[in-house]
Amino acid sequence: MAHNISSDPDNEINTTPPKLFEKPIHDVLGGGKVAEVLLWRNKNVSGALLFGMTVVWFLFEVVEYNFVTLLCHFSITTMLVLFIWSTVADILKWKSPQIPEIILHDSFFQDIASIIHRRLNQLLPTLHYISCGTDLPSFLMIVVALYILSVIGSYFSFVNLLYIGFLCMQALPIVYEQYEEEINNLIGHIILDFRKKYTWFDKRYLNKIPRGPMKEKKT
Numbered sequence: 001m002a003h004n005i006s007s008d009p010d011n012e013i014n015t016t017p018p019k020l021f022e023k024p025i026h027d028v029l030g031g032g033k034v035a036e037v038l039l040w041r042n043k044n045v046s047g048a049l050l051f052g053m054t055v056v057w058f059l060f061e062v063v064e065y066n067f068v069t070l071l072c073h074f075s076i077t078t079m080l081v082l083f084i085w086s087t088v089a090d091i092l093k094w095k096s097p098q099i100p101e102i103i104l105h106d107s108f109f110q111d112i113a114s115i116i117h118r119r120l121n122q123l124l125p126t127l128h129y130i131s132c133g134t135d136l137p138s139f140l141m142i143v144v145a146l147y148i149l150s151v152i153g154s155y156f157s158f159v160n161l162l163y164i165g166f167l168c169m170q171a172l173p174i175v176y177e178q179y180e181e182e183i184n185n186l187i188g189h190i191i192l193d194f195r196k197k198y199t200w201f202d203k204r205y206l207n208k209i210p211r212g213p214m215k216e217k218k219t
Helices: 033-038 043-062 067-092 105-132 136-153 158-178 181-203
Strands: none
Touching: 033 043, 033 105, 033 158, 043 067, 043 136, 043 158, 105 136, 136 181
């Protein structure tokens, strides 16, 4: 005897909450020195970078320095300090100041360039695929996120936005690493609930809209 199967859309969705990242956060950030800095594995470098960016933000946003003026004043101050140091060292027979040839290693910039290059190669094809209308939930979420970002941008200056973004880069990865399970559960249930609501909305309304032939995503 045949039994009728319920057509509840909730039953057609995987009820296991998805993870925010499939890989460890260290691998997601590139797994190099940049990842170690963002995850505060080297507290001295991470703290110095945070202090330096805070000083730059303070000079540009609070003191309202112009970039050219700040660069000139910094250069003048550095040259005066070196001049006085060298003169006093010659008079008192001290060791003259030595400037290190390499302040930042090449690998640091190579890691940053590699991460940016890899993420752009992943982002651009995905945006093209979503923009073609083949993944409507992601399309709607990106449009809403961009609109929210534009509203936020109208209330903050560009320097403030850069500094807030830097603080997020310094804080969010380490917070996620320490509370990975709790964050995955929270975000996973939100995504799962959204999928259920979208499936219901899709069956109720969107499936009734005629569409053209869909193109497969290029890999």
